[in-house]
Amino acid sequence: MASIYARRPASGFGKPDKAAGSGKNRVKPLKRPLQARAKFTVQAIYDAFVRIWRRHGWEGVTTRAVALETGISVGTLYEYFPNKHALLSGYFRHYLDALLQAVDQQVVQAMQLTWEERIQRLVRLTCGMDVEELPYFDSAMLMLEYQIAEPKHHRRACDELSARWIATFDACTDLPHRPDADTIKALFVSVLGGRRYLLLVGPDDAEIGNWVGEMQRLCCTALHNADTD
Template identity: 55%
Template sequence: MPATPLTPPVARPLKRPVQARARFTVQTIYDGLVRIWLRDGPDAVTMKAIAAETGFAVGTLYDYFPNRAALLSGYVRHCIDDLIRRLEADAAAEPDLPWAPRIVRLVRMTCGQDGAAPCFDHDMLMVEHAIAEEKHHRRAYEELSAAWLRILEATPGRPAGIDDAAIRAAFLTVLGTRRYVLLVEPTTAEVGDWAGRLERMCLGALAG
């Protein structure tokens, strides 16, 4: 029997942006959230503060997010969507990249070490623990691992004997250790060493 949730379900964003103007509005809201988060701390992130930061009316924020928790939930989902988009865009930009360099790219980007990832730090991980349900973690795993599988299916030079289970295991290793790195907050030098060693581990497991 599943455990009873300790808190009521968190409100979700009212809608996902589809039109260009809506996407711009939501991205601007997220950008304002991050600026306040980094400058003033997590507790300073309020709907009123983001409205002042972005120049939007408070009512505009409520068109997309019913409350602060829904806004944070939307931002967490945005980080996942952004990673999938960047992984697939990188693969599309260089479809003939050989197997080993592609593994390195996947690991580096999934680790958040490519210099293009949205802000997601220790405090955001703690917020995610409070707002995400088991089904959301499962969906993130399925969508991200599926992106790895799609990209590597189209990558030339796959070694014999490397099956989908091996790729999923490597992906889980990368994602799991990234989350633990966020939890324990090692130094910048330690993070760089971890990322490099993880790339070599995955190359050893998937490229022979």
């Protein structure tokens, strides 16, 4: 798996980033935390980043603000993230890792679930809206994602989540008729693509709930119909 962690020249937090503006030499985190202390520090940085983001938006994410909010030195912050684009890039991967872990634990590895319950959980998590166990993610972050993430990163994220969908269907041992790979892929793309588009629209909570429910119904109906083909 290609790493998203690589050393890049830093322009600094709160300063213009030529790489992000030109679309070349995407800025990335300097290293992935491996030790428990490092993981704790990076998680604290992400939590602080989200709090600042929700109060002040992207412009409020500066070296001083993130360091003060986290309770660490600026030097420690720079050990992991040379600038705000690197921090956002790392946060995107953090979100994906949390989503994959949630699907593994709550869907693929969960015991004593009917196939319908398993699929409904899978769809709810993939929809990713108003799901407390997942990190915060909003439309403004999605817009910036297109400036930071490279096509290969989008492809890898899609492949990893798609693999979890396939693993979910493998776990549905009570499903009378397992759909073929094309059907699984079509359902996956429908849910994930719809989620990303709806996020840009900025629906209210009621609209989100209705949409998630309809996507769950659509997927289950497609699988029920597959039994009669």
